[in-house]
Amino acid sequence: MPGESATAQTSSGERMPGESGAWVFFLADMTVFALFFHVFLYYRADDPALFAASQDRLNPHLGAANTLLLLTSSWCVVVGMRAAARLDASVSVRWLVGGLACGVGFCAVKIYEYADKIGQGLTPRTNEFFTYYFVFTGVHFLHVLIGCGVLLWMISQARRLADGRRNLSHMETGACFWHMVDLLWIVLFPLIYLCP
């Protein structure tokens, strides 16, 4: 079934996606980012003219391209995990590599963007907007780098499926981490780049 979870189903038809302990971390991390969103909106209300003028220095097209890359990456990981649940190693690896390629694409765009801003003399010390821009997107970028490492590990695990060695619960935890990285950007992008 499309979108089906890779881990075992209980008698009630419910499934825990990945390991339950990891969800404590996911929800805590998401809550930290929710506080970031509030901090940004709070200080934005203090000086809307500065935030609007600074936002105009960002390139929303690059931000949108990165959003499309992360969404596509997440979808590739969903399809790759579905193949892993069928123990179809080659298909799983192919889709997970696709997901990783999109993640690497996100990193390339972000590095270009940071270099472009710093080249224009825009740094975390320029003003309050750019402090939050660099700190919040930087913390997210760190998540993406960790997520790329997680995807590499998942690819190595998917290769082992051909030998009959399964690690689906851990793999699904990794997939959930990658989706969480995606959903954090889903709010960060419009908040920083688009909101008038």
Added chain:
Amino acid sequence: MNAATVWVTLMLATLFSWWLGTGHAPGDGTSPALARTVILAVAFFKLWLILRYFMHVRQAPRGLRRCCDGWVVIAGGSVLAAALWS
């Protein structure tokens, strides 16, 4: 809704937000607070779709479903309120 349908919905919603946020709000009189709130509402809808369909929360035990839905309502509701009144 299958994963491909969710992905297409997420991509289209992103393009809509990008269009709205790059100066294409309908009419000159559109309030920035309203445009801001709509853009963020779309973002939290996308976030909910990812939780539900990509992270498989819709099939999760009730406790996790409630935690995630509660997070979306509290975080999303408070951010939208802050965006509307800021």
